[in-house]
Amino acid sequence: MIIYGNSEPRRLVSEMIKKKREPHSIMIHGEKGLGKKTLARWIAAALLCERQTGEPCGICRTCRMIADGAHPDVMVAKANSNGNYIVDDSIRPIVAEAPVAPNEARMKVYIIPDLDLSVNTVIQVQNILLKVIEEPPEHTAIILTARSKEIFLPTIISRVLSLGMTSVTEAESMACLQEKYPAVAPALISEAVSAGRGNIGRCVEYLEHSQFFDSVKLARGLCDAMCGGNEYDVLKTLFAADGKKTLLREGLSLFQEILRDSAAFRLGGESEKSVSCAKEGAKTLSRSLSSDQAVRLYDIVSDYIGRIDANCNISLTINSLAGQIYSVTGK
Ligand SMILES: [Zn+2]
Incomplete structure (x- = not known):
């Protein structure tokens, strides 16, 4: 199994196994695309x-x-199409089967991915699993993954080995994509890396033209529109995501990363520390946007992401956001 980056969590787990103190309850947290399931x-x-x-x-x-x-002792729990775990179907059976011996290996491992997406049952799932996590059978391990550590109950956090995922280097992203897509032209690979940076999952989505590709387009478009100083362009760019809630949400959070980079450039920050999908765009934006304005815009965008999450009408949200952006940048 080829795995890139995140050597620290791997080293930690390896050391524990070598010392015969292998972890039985593990939580892996980190943003989408950083390889939580691969690490599991x-x-x-x-x-x-x-x-x-x-x-x-x-x-x-x-x-x-x-x-x-295809190993019978590594089981990955399945959620329904909305991301929710139906506890009677996929979680209670884990608790019931945990004490049963493995099929053929020395241990069996249950992987429960994307727990944060199980909005309706996130607490219930943890309460049901608590018994196994408190006293795991010798031959059983449970690995939970989620984008944020905040969704976990304190009783769970205090009993699991918590592993945080970090971005890989751009060179590692490049190497991984070259390995995965040997037939793709190097220029396209570089383009994907400049969009997804050290998040391999994002790079892959960009290369495969999944939603992330359009989100990057939206975020870069907003940055360009703001560099041009035209309110109408901001509105037009945002309206490309009209009716597409997840696209708008992801595009706006990528735009926040550009704003963060822009503020850092303005303050004379190191370009190596930039994180966004539009490093050059952020640099250009920093020439016309003070760091104070960038911070205010960042907060405004956070507020509007909250409105999107609260299911506010998308068209109205877009109109209102464009107005707010203009109120900060308009001369
Ligand atoms: Zn082996």
Whole structure:
């Protein structure tokens, strides 16, 4: 199994396995696209690998089966199409089966991904799992993943090994994409990396023209419109996302990253620390936007993301946001 970056959480887990103090309850948190599920599978392979060196050997039958998603002792819980876990279908069975011995490996691993997307049952799921997490059977491990650590109950947080994901370097993103897409032209790979930076999941989405591709277009479009100082262009760019709630939301949060970069450039920050999908755009924007204005815009956009989450009418939200942006930048 090839894995890029995040060497610190992997080192931690490896050390624990080597010392025969393997973790049984693990929580992996970090933003979308950073590889939480990949790390969960890596940990499962490290726990079950026949060679028991602390990390997956990648060669033994167990490692190969896990990499193919075909090992009977590594189970990934499934949520419904809205992201919610139906507890009677997918969570209570885990608690019931946890004490049962593994099929063939030395341990069995349950992976419960994207718990934060299970908006309706996020608390219930944790309460049901608490018993297994408090006293995990010797041969059972549970790995939870979520974008934010904040959704976890304190009783869960205090009992799990908590692993935070970080971005990889752009060179690692590049290497990963080249490996995954050997037939894609290097120029396209570079373009995807300039959009997704150290978030491999985002780079992949960009390359495959998924929603992230359009979100980047929206965020860069907003940045360009603001550099041009034309209120109508801001409105027109935003209206490309009319009726598309998740696109507008993601585009706006990417635009916030551009604003953050812009403020940092204005204050003479290091360009290496920029995080946004439009490094050059942020630099241009910083020439016409004071850091104070950038911060005010950032807060306004946060407020409007909250309105989108609260299901406010998208067209009205767009109109109102464009007006607010103009009130900060208009001369
Ligand atoms: Zn192995």
